[in-house]
Amino acid sequence: SQQGEEDPQALSIQEGENATMNCSYKTSINNLQWYRQNSGRGLVHLILIRSNEREKHSGRLRVTLDTSKKSSSLLITASRAADTASYFCATEKAGNTPLVFGKGTRLSVIA
């Protein structure tokens, strides 16, 4: 069954603005990951946050995890047109269990 659910489904912002995407999940997890998919391409790993972590940064990306609410957010600061893509969260429950992906948020950054 589907684990992650991203919100919103689609987001359109101006270049330079911040973009926030949310992910909710249903069961306990080991880690949560965010991936980006450009149109017609494969997914690219962005960042991983473990269940014992609350916040993580990587460049212009900031990820938070609230295990009590079973939710995560991905913040992209100072967005660029090149950030236009679909963003997926994926959860891993335990070792050797498959990643379960949400349906993604389509982000459009308008120059």
Next chain:
Amino acid sequence: DTAVSQTPKYLVTQMGNDKSIKCEQNLGHDTMYWYKQDSKKFLKIMFSYNNKELIINETVPNRFSPKSPDKAHLNLHINSLELGDSAVYFCASSERETQYFGPGTRLLVL
């Protein structure tokens, strides 16, 4: 020097045909996967192999048969193709938690 490569990139075929998709990774990873992404962008795991051995087989019809001749390759053979098999199929590999995806194979069954 692509990390995870798939061939072909596009595959258009008639219902009832048998087709194969090949995947190769040069990252030295032990684990490889096949995913199916439907028209609504929902990505679902199909199979996972670790060092040539099947470790995950989600609810996939028997018409789909993965084959791993060595740990760098995981091919997907599909028998008796159906209209509902039309999708984008992604291969991926991993060593720990992070997965590395191929560019995808767009399969259209007519």
